[in-house]
Amino acid sequence: MGSMAGSASKRPRRKRAGQYHHGDLRHALIDQALRTILTAGVEGLTLRGVGEALGVSRTALYRHFSDKQALVAAVAREGFRTFRRALVDAWEQQGRGRAGFEAMGEAYLQFAVAHPSHYRVMFGRFMESCARDPELINEATGAFQALLDALVEGQREGWVRQDDPVILARFVWSVTHGIAMLVIDGQLRDSDEAGAALNRYAAERIQAAIAPSL
Amino acid sequence: MGSMAGSASKRPRRKRAGQYHHGDLRHALIDQALRTILTAGVEGLTLRGVGEALGVSRTALYRHFSDKQALVAAVAREGFRTFRRALVDAWEQQGRGRAGFEAMGEAYLQFAVAHPSHYRVMFGRFMESCARDPELINEATGAFQALLDALVEGQREGWVRQDDPVILARFVWSVTHGIAMLVIDGQLRDSDEAGAALNRYAAERIQAAIAPSL
DNA sequence: ACCTGAACACCGTTCAAGT
DNA sequence: ACCTGAACACCGTTCAAGT
Numbered sequence: 001m002g003s004m005a006g007s008a009s010k011r012p013r014r015k016r017a018g019q020y021h022h023g024d025l026r027h028a029l030i031d032q033a034l035r036t037i038l039t040a041g042v043e044g045l046t047l048r049g050v051g052e053a054l055g056v057s058r059t060a061l062y063r064h065f066s067d068k069q070a071l072v073a074a075v076a077r078e079g080f081r082t083f084r085r086a087l088v089d090a091w092e093q094q095g096r097g098r099a100g101f102e103a104m105g106e107a108y109l110q111f112a113v114a115h116p117s118h119y120r121v122m123f124g125r126f127m128e129s130c131a132r133d134p135e136l137i138n139e140a141t142g143a144f145q146a147l148l149d150a151l152v153e154g155q156r157e158g159w160v161r162q163d164d165p166v167i168l169a170r171f172v173w174s175v176t177h178g179i180a181m182l183v184i185d186g187q188l189r190d191s192d193e194a195g196a197a198l199n200r201y202a203a204e205r206i207q208a209a210i211a212p213s214l
Numbered sequence: 215m216g217s218m219a220g221s222a223s224k225r226p227r228r229k230r231a232g233q234y235h236h237g238d239l240r241h242a243l244i245d246q247a248l249r250t251i252l253t254a255g256v257e258g259l260t261l262r263g264v265g266e267a268l269g270v271s272r273t274a275l276y277r278h279f280s281d282k283q284a285l286v287a288a289v290a291r292e293g294f295r296t297f298r299r300a301l302v303d304a305w306e307q308q309g310r311g312r313a314g315f316e317a318m319g320e321a322y323l324q325f326a327v328a329h330p331s332h333y334r335v336m337f338g339r340f341m342e343s344c345a346r347d348p349e350l351i352n353e354a355t356g357a358f359q360a361l362l363d364a365l366v367e368g369q370r371e372g373w374v375r376q377d378d379p380v381i382l383a384r385f386v387w388s389v390t391h392g393i394a395m396l397v398i399d400g401q402l403r404d405s406d407e408a409g410a411a412l413n414r415y416a417a418e419r420i421q422a423a424i425a426p427s428l
Numbered sequence: 429a430c431c432t433g434a435a436c437a438c439c440g441t442t443c444a445a446g447t
Numbered sequence: 448a449c450c451t452g453a454a455c456a457c458c459g460t461t462c463a464a465g466t
Binding site: 123124125126127140163167170171173174175176177178179181182185186187188197198201202205206208209210 | 411
């Protein structure tokens with residue numbers, strides 16, 4: 001990790017001649033904020049630190065974001081983007097069936113465990129964040145849609161009961177989100193192995209819960 | 215609400231004559247911190263504000279807690295205490311059967327919705343909090359134990375499958391915790407009704423998931 | 429023992445000013 | 448348009464000093 005993401009901070013790429021420091025400061029700010037959150041958590045994110053790391057005044061950011069929370073919301077949006085991609089990839093690489101559905105569940109927990117601080121930013125204070133970044137809701141519902149699609153396909157194929165797909169998806173989401181939160185918040189002793197074991201067991205029980213009645 | 219809790223702040227109850235301001239400052243600090251968290255959230259909690267509300271220096275607290283996080287941990291511990299009581303009450307008032315189990319689930323969500331900030335403090339950064347308050351883990355496992363007991367009794371009565379009770383309890387906990395988090399973080403549009411509906415549906419699906427195989 | 433008050437090293441945000 | 452620098456109103460925490 002740490003290699004992807006920001007091209008902006010390496011080559012200034014100034015639009016015109018004699019500019020200040022950056023060409024795409026907005027993007028660079030999001031990248032730097034993400035980097036900080038990944039290593040130090042949201043509570044370690046400081047506007048002054050972000051500015052300093054980018055060689056820019058600590059108030060330069062107010063040209064691109066209304067306040068700190070708006071910057072955090074942008075990071076959250078970026079998170080939902082890669083999150084959705086991870087889920088869809090897992091689903092499709094396993095052939096979109098029952099196996100794909102299970103792979104999605106594994107990919108879900110994997111993302112949360114690999115980037116706990118990012119995951120927390122994405123789901124914590126969601127409503128307030130959406131107010132600061134209306135497009136965030138699109139990315140978030142996009143991720144939810146991946147789960148929804150899988151369940152609808154499961155209904156067509158007959159391994160998912162014919163309940164309202166939305167509430168069905170919310171139920172499955174609750175289980176996975178719950179496991180993810182318990183694991184990254186350290187509620188399970190020996191979180192590494194216990195979390196994986198819980199996830200395997202949950203996958204089995206979820207299949208039983210969402211299966212057709214008889 | 216707002217009537218229970220603190221007796222300490224009303225009658226100073228000084229141990230000896232000519233004292234400063236309080237008799238049980240430690241307890242008063244926890245009560246005041248809880249009050250602030252309930253109304254303004256953890257991010258609205260400020261040591262200076264707590265001190266001011268109690269008519270005490272803002273550094274007086276350091277005689278009773280190592281730092282701010284330790285105060286928050288004490289509030290979390292108090293939360294697990296009343297949380298456990300709420301769960302056990304629901305369980306017992308419904309006659310400790312299948313109905314009691316379902317009542318526990320409702321009581322769970324009810325607590326989270328009624329005190330979202332408190333719930334978040336209890337479950338967020340759990341490991342770090344435990345380091346600041348070792349007894350916190352006892353109260354937390356006490357709440358978990360209530361769920362565990364119900365499931366074991368369900369196994370004896372035959373409406374719960376004979377899997378490892380701990381992992382069974384963790385699964386049920388994940389669902390309920392997941393729902394609670396999604397609701398209080400505003401991830402469901404129209405959280406009030408949608409949350410209750412999801413909880414009802416989840417109760418039904420959980421019963422199916424934890425039922426014996428045939 | 430218990431509490432205070434000044435001091436320290438931080439914050440996010442505003443705003444007049446520069447280019 | 449984009450960025451700066453000083454200023455403002457906050458933080459948690461430390462520590463010598465008081466009773």
